[in-house]
Amino acid sequence: MDKLGTWIRSVRLEKGLEIKDLSYESGLTSAQISRIETLNSDVTVNSIVRIAYGLNIEIKDVLAELEIRAFFPCLLNTGQQGKTSDIVTIQDVEAFLRFYRSEPRQAKDELINAYHVIRENNRDQQEEKLSEFDTADIVWEATQALSKKYLPIPYPKGMKEETIEEIYRAGGVITIRDLAAYVMACRRSSGLSLRKMAEFTEVSYNAIARLERGELERISFTEITALEKALKLDGTLIAICWAAGEFQTGISRVKVLTDQSPLPVSGWDVEELAFADTLITIVRWNTQLSINRDWIIELKRILSFYAE
Structure with a gap:
């Protein structure tokens, strides 16, 4: 290395x-x-x-x-639709941001209504009826990246590695929270605790813990390749990590802004990234719970008017 x-x-x-x-x-x-x-x-x-x-x-x-292709065959993003139909692409994210700039109230209502359905389908049956006002507050806080009240919508627990791989293969956006869920799912599939995984892979406990918290900033490429090799993941971890890095840094976004090419990497501003994360996380909940597919179809229809 x-x-x-x-x-x-x-x-x-x-x-x-x-x-x-x-x-x-x-x-x-x-x-x-x-x-x-x-x-x-x-x-x-x-x-x-x-x-x-x-x-x-x-x-x-x-x-x-790095002469590691033989060990880590590159899992290329094919852009081919798989079994998971509710895929959010970087083009969808860009269209949603244009939608929000044009119709902010309607765009937020789309997120609020979708997340309220998720909460209704993911709550304890003994819980009292959920308030739509509470849902609106949750979504508002998840999009206020510059506010002290900023609190991202929780990512669904138990997301399977196969689901994330399928999203990747179908050309969907991969976020750092997807990467975190993927690392955790792979570790658990291997029957390893955090400490045992650190011993097995020779990657530090703290580095693995940061990955599983979705903190990519201080993770080295050396650590990712070490995890990949030790767990024999056939290139999937490197590919998914690379995709998450491109999304987080804004590179995947710059690549679709062809009308402004050549363009230096400017990334997202924090509010744009918060909106993108909120949209994608709500879609992940729909995937995990297998609900509200009509909403995604309708949202994509709306976004088609804002696509370039």
Whole structure:
């Protein structure tokens, strides 16, 4: 893994780019890139996906250079619809943000009504009737990323790794919360506690715990590949982690904004990301509970008017 920084430097030079050019294209600072190239800094997942975007290389190129393709065959996102029909793509997310800017009340009502159905289907039968006002407050708090009251909608427990893999293969957005659920599901399928998994994979307990909390910022690519190899996941963890990194950093978003190409990685603003996460999490609940499919069909019909 030490040679990754050296390889990044060689690719940059082959493409005739100075560090400042790669900094502009990737969204990383020149100092960050310099530290990575001189092996003075570990390469985080978010950093490698940004650099790959800036150099116009793909995950398969990185794996091939690291000579781990034989161990981690790249699970490419095919964009083919699988059994899971309620897929949210990055294009859907962009259309929803345009929908919100145009009709904010209607867009929020779509989220509130959908989440209220979820709460009704996921509550204790002894609980009193749920208030739609309470649901509205929950959704409002989940979209107020700049407020002290910000509180994301909880992610559904028990999401199976097969479901997340299917979403990925069908071209759906993968978030860091999907990645967290995937790592936890894989660990539990292996019958390992956090501590046992740390011992088995030689990845620190804290790193695995951060992954399962959806904290990708300080996770190194080395740690992801170590988990992948130890658990023999055939490339799925790397692919899903890469997709989550591209979504979190805004790279997947930039890739669909073809009318503004070439465009440096600017990512999301925090409120846009909060709205995106709220939409996707509500859809994940629908998938987990197998309910409200008509809502997703109708929402996609509405979003078709805001697609570019």
